[in-house]
Amino acid sequence: MSDEQSGLVLKDVFRVFPGDVVAVSDVNLHVQNGEYVVFLGPSGCGKTTTLRMIGGHDDPSSGTITIDGELMNGVAPAQRPITTVFQHYALFPHKSVLQNVAFGLKMQGVDKAEREAQAKAAIDLVGLTKMMDRKPRELSGGQQQRVALARVLVTRPKAILLDEPLGDLDRLLQMKMRVELRALQRELGITFIHVTHNQEEALSMADRIVVMGDAVIQQVGTPEELARHPRNEFVAKFMGDNNVFHGTVSGANGGNVVIDTPHGKVEVTGSGTAGQPGSMAIRANAVKVSTDAVPAVNGVKVRLDFAEYLGDSVKLHLDLDGQPFMAKVPEERYTEIRAYEGKDVTASWAIEDGHLLEQ
Amino acid sequence: MSSDDAKHAALEEAKREVEEAESLTGGSAVAVHATTGPRRTPLVTLAWVAPGTIWLLLFLIAPLVMIVLVSVWQKTPVGFEPFAFTTEGYTKLFQTPVYLDTLKDTIIRALVVTGLCILIGYPIAYFLARGVKSIRYQIALFVFVLAPFWVAYVVRIVAWLPVLGRQGVINYFLVEVIGVRAEPIDALLYSNFAIILALVQLYVLFMVTPIFFQLATLDNSAIEAARDLGATPAKVFREVILPLSLPGVLIGCIFVFVLVMGEFATVRLIGGGTIQSVGTLVYDYYKLPDLPTAAAGATILVAVMTIGVAILLRFSKIREVV
Secondary structure, three states, X not given: OOOOOOOXXXXXXXXXXXXXXXXXXXXXXXXXXXXXXXXXOOOOOOHHHHHHHHHOOOOOOEEEEEEOOEEOOOOOHHHOOEEEEOOOXXXXXXXXXXXXXXXXXXXXXXXXXXXXXXXXXXXXXXXXXXXXXXXXXXXXXXXXXXXXXXXXXXXXXXXXXXXXXXOOOOHHHHHHHHHHHHHHHHHHOOEEEEEEXXXXXXXXXXXXXXXXXXXXXXXXXXXXXXXXXXXXXXXXXXXXXXXXXXXXXXXXXXXXXXXXXXXXXXXXXXXXXXXXXXEEEEEHHHOEEEOOOOOOEOEEEEEEEEEEEOOOEEEEEEEEOOEEEEEEEEHHXXXXXXXXXXXXXXXXXXXXXXXXEEO | OOHHHHHHHHHHHHHHHXXXXXXXXXXXXXXXXXXXXXXXXXXXXXXXXXXXXXXXHHHHHHXXXXXXHHHOEEEEOOEXXXXXXXXXXXXXXXXXXXXXXXXXXXXXXXXXXXXXXXXXXXXXXXXXXXXOOOHHHHHHHHHXXXXXXXXXXXXXXXXXXXXXXXXXXXXXXXXXXXXXXXXXXXXXXXXXXXXXXXXXXXXXXXXXXXXHHHHHOOOHHHHHHHHHOOOOHHHHHHHHHHHHHHHHHHHHXXXXXXXXXXXXXXXXXHHXXXXXXXXHHHHHHHHOOOHHHHHHHHHHHHHHXXXXXXXXXXXXXXXXXX
């Protein structure tokens, strides 16, 4: 088996719902075995539909899905080497934890002693041995989540699909489960494909993030790549903490391109054709805030509306000619910078920190 | 108070009501979250509970107490002598073999009708709830299923007479049209068969409705999860859908069992006076007039119904499912 065939491959996948609603358009993706991939996007972006097609709960209108070289189109969910952890867990309310977890094996015809032994091992793995005889409604949200995981793990799938797995949990529990899920995935070494609309969750868990928007893949990359180098405005805005400038390319300067924007000239690494529209993004934590004079390029005069103390940093809500602008400075500067609330300050950044966005 | 505050308060109120309901009914083991917000004063609670309580006291408890009292009062030629306690009514009943036989027949009839209602009602409810995809058709068909209820109770019973009678549709068809029989079948009407047929037709809806609602509100993702884990359609039904629909079946059983146990008009009309139920017997004693014996018969009937419902609840563990 060649490298190109192993793992999960989506090739030219489209999903069009009746009424010509394009839910998923031209998706191409290769997930390696053992990878933790997170599909990230706002609701209605096609991420859940993509997950359902991978799991076999929906069929592509065109394109192919293969797992380790085997075509999955039209194969029933149960026949795929993949199982889904459904949103809200979908546990069987009338069955005990043990019966829930043993269900998949029971359906495979594994005899009772054997399936209970395996189920107990899986329950042990998620740390619920003491809760084995309880009904799902007697468990907390986090515990239900773990039962749902154990229930799919016991069938030894090649990959697990998780639909908003942390959506039902409160924030503290979410943080805890992020770490637990990630540790479990590393321990098991199986592919996890996880769908969420929470960029923080995606950044903290994924080996690779697939950002979806308007039914297409906007960008695929490691958390670092996405945070530092969003490819286009959609990704920049969705990943948060990015300031975007639009303007017209006015010329080049060495390896850089100069864009004329309503807020002044900006210079950024890359190339462009003069006269064409150009956009760039600058991350909030790369913006320097000072009382220095506004530089000719890559600097704007802004008004500091509000300094928001975040514990490890200070988020500055700035006003750039009536539009919101964002900067993040170290926590130590809080007292100093608060004195400037309501006053004009200078925001500037280095050429290499900004980056050109695709149009 | 802003509208957001009002919403918040309403939400808290709703949460607390659920919690109170849970604690009243024995509660589930789910951790109950403490809620903030003002506690309701006892007076307000009383105001909420009062209408239902008064209704139950006036129209359920009071008549029941009355019946039990009359059942132990002394019979007189015109009625009864209050506060003259005697067990004459009960003794009379238990010494009449007809009464005990009728009680037995009534119980058996109620069980048979309940069983038939499950057999006929479950598939109808299943089809309506899970076979019909469009909500609009679902509602339309459900209203259609309810159609017999648009017709008065007695009319629905009487409607069977021209169907089952000696010169009725079925006999006419058998004798005149296809000629498989020389003589009409008398047993079609005024028989246990006819009564059970009419009772099932009358009460099957009380089975269909709770099962329908149970199935319609069933968590689809649990079914999807079962399929995902390799369950065949038969296994999905057996392992997930059926157990989760049992509360609906149980409620249907209680409805049908209790209603058929108390049946009187159907048995009288379709049974033609030859077949009795406890209901018709009580009515006969009432007409004599022997009110204490009638009341004793009714008391025993209520006791049997209560025991029947208790058994159903005991063996179904309804609270564990829902």
